[in-house]
Amino acid sequence: MLDRVVHLLPPELKAVLERLPESSMEHLEEIRIREGRPLELGIRGQSRFADSDGTLRAGSDGAYKPTADICRKLLEKITNHSLYAMEEELKRGFITVAGGHRIGLAGRTILDGGNVRGIRDIGGFNIRIAREVVGSARNLLPKLLDKNRKTIHSTLILAPPQQGKTTIVRDIARSISYGHWGMLENAAGWSGRKVAIVDERSEIAACVRGIPTFDVGPRTDIMDACPKAEGMMMLLRSMSPEVVIVDEIGRPEDAEAIQEASHAGISVIATAHAYDLHDARGRPVLRQLLDDGTFTYVVELKRAAEGFMHRVVAADMKDKLPAAAREPTAAAKGEPERVTQTYSGFQRGDVP
Numbered sequence: 093m094l095d096r097v098v099h100l101l102p103p104e105l106k107a108v109l110e111r112l113p114e115s116s117m118e119h120l121e122e123i124r125i126r127e128g129r130p131l132e133l134g135i136r137g138q139s140r141f142a143d144s145d146g147t148l149r150a151g152s153d154g155a156y157k158p159t160a161d162i163c164r165k166l167l168e169k170i171t172n173h174s175l176y177a178m179e180e181e182l183k184r185g186f187i188t189v190a191g192g193h194r195i196g197l198a199g200r201t202i203l204d205g206g207n208v209r210g211i212r213d214i215g216g217f218n219i220r221i222a223r224e225v226v227g228s229a230r231n232l233l234p235k236l237l238d239k240n241r242k243t244i245h246s247t248l249i250l251a252p253p254q255q256g257k258t259t260i261v262r263d264i265a266r267s268i269s270y271g272h273w274g275m276l277e278n279a280a281g282w283s284g285r286k287v288a289i290v291d292e293r294s295e296i297a298a299c300v301r302g303i304p305t306f307d308v309g310p311r312t313d314i315m316d317a318c319p320k321a322e323g324m325m326m327l328l329r330s331m332s333p334e335v336v337i338v339d340e341i342g343r344p345e346d347a348e349a350i351q352e353a354s355h356a357g358i359s360v361i362a363t364a365h366a367y368d369l370h371d372a373r374g375r376p377v378l379r380q381l382l383d384d385g386t387f388t389y390v391v392e393l394k395r396a397a398e399g400f401m402h403r404v405v406a407a408d409m410k411d412k413l414p415a416a417a418r419e420p421t422a423a424a425k426g427e428p429e430r431v432t433q434t435y436s437g438f439q440r441g442d443v444p
Contacts, residue, residue, distance in 0.1 A: 269322020
């Protein structure tokens with residue numbers, strides 16, 4: 093995983109990370125760099141601190157501490173030596189680089205009329221390493237299919253941050269664009285669908301100059317680095333999609349655009365931050381979409397130390413959710429990751 097972002101790192105930081113155990117680097121998910129504070133890594137959902145000799149430990153005592161000079165060099169690399177050119181990204185608190193890797197930033201904000209205009213004195217970085225897992229939606233997809241229209245139902249995918257939402261929607265886009273409908277015998281003859289992705293953070297398709305670097309399918313069009321609401325309306329007017337995919341909805345204008353697409357007969361696959369359906373209904377925008385019947389299904393994603401889990405529930409269940417006997421699944425090296433799903437709880441199923 094390190095090789096995907098190594099070109100962004102200053103030589104001093106690169107040298108420390110290259111000393112880390114190879115087995116740990118295969119599962120590297122986050123690199124958290126804080127000026128003058130211990131270097132933290134996210135590995136398979138767990139926090140570890142790195143010593144200068146490559147030793148990993150649970151505690152921060154004795155860990156390597158990046159200097160102000162290293163942080164300055166890192167900022168210059170990720171902004172191509174031009175903070176001015178990244179002004180819009182800095183307003184949002186992150187920069188997405190080629191490959192779909194998102195780099196979160198922390199520092200002192202610059203305000204203009206009470207609104208954030210940018211960030212300066214940046215001393216905290218979170219490099220989130222994007223990865224493509226082809227087939228991750230293979231067992232989930234058959235649960236979401238609309239057999240009457242031979243397509244996918246509008247679905248809301250819920251999870252806290254870093255639980256696999258983007259990975260799942262990327263594979264859903266790829267699958268239905270190719271016409272790979274998963275393990276459902278009746279869907280074997282279905283053709284692929286025209287898919288439109290609004291990729292506001294450039295993470296789903298990881299476009300470089302408009303060309304996706306992840307495989308999102310042959311019938312897929314991407315509106316890259318565009319606000320979700322505007323992007324959905326632009327794609328509806330210009331690309332006649334059959335399925336629209338958006339990541340991390342939450343604003344009122346997002347809801348309006350999703351409803352517009354839904355009323356036009358288009359299926360919408362969206363993700364949002366929430367632990368489960370009950371939490372989602374506590375967010376006004378999501379509650380509005382659920383109450384209006386915009387989504388047919390809700391997918392709840394969970395992540396355990398042993399692997400990933402999910403379950404599918406009807407979107408109109410509101411707060412009357414069945415109790416779930418959550419059963420974690422293992423994902424050992426060289427074996428497929430396992431995902432669980434059912435309408436009333438968790439069961440086992442294979443996903444690579």
